[in-house]
Amino acid sequence: xxxxAAAGTEEGARADWARLQRRAPELAGRSxxxxxxxxxxQPTLWRLRTGGFADQAAARAFCAQLREKSVNCIPVAx
Numbered sequence: 094x095x096x097x098a099a100a101g102t103e104e105g106a107r108a109d110w111a112r113l114q115r116r117a118p119e120l121a122g123r124s125x126x127x128x129x130x131x132x133x134x135q136p137t138l139w140r141l142r143t144g145g146f147a148d149q150a151a152a153r154a155f156c157a158q159l160r161e162k163s164v165n166c167i168p169v170a171x
Contacts (some may be wrong), residue, residue: 095152096146096167103127106139117164
């Protein structure tokens with residue numbers, strides 16, 4: 094998987110996905126994976142991720158393409 098953003102609300106994460114799809118057509122055909130992250134004493138975050146990569150190398154290569162378009166991208170374990 095790759096992580097594209099972290100937002101303060103689920104709606105914010107969905108809005109980030111829509112914005113990133115316009116900026117990076119490479120995301121077409123992929124689905125957003127939005128997960129809630131609760132940490133003690135800190136605000137809740139909503140992670141925006143997508144997957145479907147053959148392996149970590151493929152995820153890193155995809156991130157490199159996105160970074161060329163100034164899109165933040167971090168390969169992460171499933």
